[in-house]
Amino acid sequence: MSTQSSIAMSACFETENPVCGVILSCQGSQSRPVAPAEDMAQDGVTNTGQMIVVSTVEGWLSFKSLLQHCSGDKNLQFSGLMGPEAEAEEREQEFELNVLQQEERREREMEELTAKHAEERKKEASERMQYGKKKENSKEAMISHRAMLQPKNPTDDENxxxxxxxxxxxxxxxxxxxxxxxxxxxxxxxxxxxxxxxxxxxxxxxxxxxxxxxxxxxxxxxxxxxxxxxxxxxxxxxxxxxxxxxxxxxxxxxxxxxxxxxxxxxxxxxxxxxxxxxxxxxxxxxxxxxxxxxxxxxxxxxxxxxxxxxxxxxxxxxxxxxxxxxxxxxxxxxxxxxxxxxxxxxxxxxxxxxxxxxxxxxxxxxxxxxxxxxxxxxxxxxxxxxxxxxxxx
Known part of the structure; x- marks a missing residue:
């Protein structure tokens, strides 16, 4: 099996509603004609005998999956023309998918960053508490030491x-x-x-x-x-x-x-x-x-x-x-x-x-x-x- 297959496409549109291109032939790892299944007709994929007409975006996505399955190559590459509206709509779907993936990635990154900041704040609070306690102990020791070293005023004999x-x-x-x-x-x-x-x-x-x-x-x-x-x-x-x-x-x-x-x-x-x-x-x-x-x-x-x-x-x-x-x-x-x-x-x-x-x-x-x-x-x-x-x- 070859590492990469391709589908040759040419433009053939219905005259009344040119929404997408027409698949003429399939050249892949398995050279055999490809025709849509009967149950794909509801998605807008029909066989006229001379050509396969795809009239909807849903039909195009379904038929593309069929071609990949028949060729036995999941990395099947498509070339040719799909039709302006179908191509634009597919690009829009891909763009929305990319946006959704980016938002999910940003959300995960924000959650990780928030958790990291919370842990850092907790650590800083603990360090401040320990520092304050050490400072207080040092201050008490310093006061006591200073009092011992401070010269005392003499008092009267009775006192x-x-x-x-x-x-x-x-x-x-x-x-x-x-x-x-x-x-x-x-x-x-x-x-x-x-x-x-x-x-x-x-x-x-x-x-x-x-x-x-x-x-x-x-x-x-x-x-x-x-x-x-x-x-x-x-x-x-x-x-x-x-x-x-x-x-x-x-x-x-x-x-x-x-x-x-x-x-x-x-x-x-x-x-x-x-x-x-x-x-x-x-x-x-x-x-x-x-x-x-x-x-x-x-x-x-x-x-x-x-x-x-x-x-x-x-x-x-x-x-x-x-x-x-x-x-x-x-x-x-x-x-x-x-x-x-x-x-x-x-x-x-x-x-x-x-x-x-x-x-x-x-x-x-x-x-x-x-x-x-x-x-x-x-x-x-x-x-x-x-x-x-x-x-x-």
Missing amino acids: TKTTSVILLGLSGSGKSSALNLILEIAGNQYFVNESTLGNSLPTLSCERKEVFKSGRKLILVDTPELWDEDGVENLDLVKDCLSLSLPGPHVFLVVLQVGRFTHGECEMLVQLQKMFGRELTEYAIVLFVSFDDSQQRPQRIDDYVEEAHVTLQDLIRKCGSRFYELNVTKSQSALSFPQVKDLLLGINKLVASHGGQAYSGRRFSMQELRERRKHIEEMKEGALENDSLLRDS
């Missing part, structure tokens, strides 16, 4: 011998129990009073306690929860704890209960930074309070942190990875002294890193805080006088 600590946390976290334990051990009362262990009554107002340790005054300020369940801060309590901590605060103890880390604890650092500013973390130490009264040896706090929720680990990281533990139960009281000792060493180390300079929040003026402290002391003296009068009566 340099004073360390002021504010205990912050949710209700029931163990702030009061931890404070009482620190006071007793720091005051060299190594035999811990049983009444100070375990859960204390809820703290309703800010309270200031003092103890002298190694020639230094240690001020501990106990606080209730400083915001309500809707996250609205109690401005008076915030002002009270800052005024009672003067000439500090030098350290914030963020108190968490071992084994409890709810949604409230997750949001706690955000709430505290709203009240005291982002620089709070530079002066913060995380204190884990344990109420475990079992006789078994408690889990090491390092192991607890390593297995903790990622949000808790992030909170500790933002606080400079400074964390300690206090066990406030009677059965584990033997652990209390070394734990308090380690905590006080950590507090002194953090104070020294700031050159003994206290946290300087700009939310309240120093004059405003002094007046607030004076007001609290007057209120306390008045309450004591009333209690004395009631006892005498």
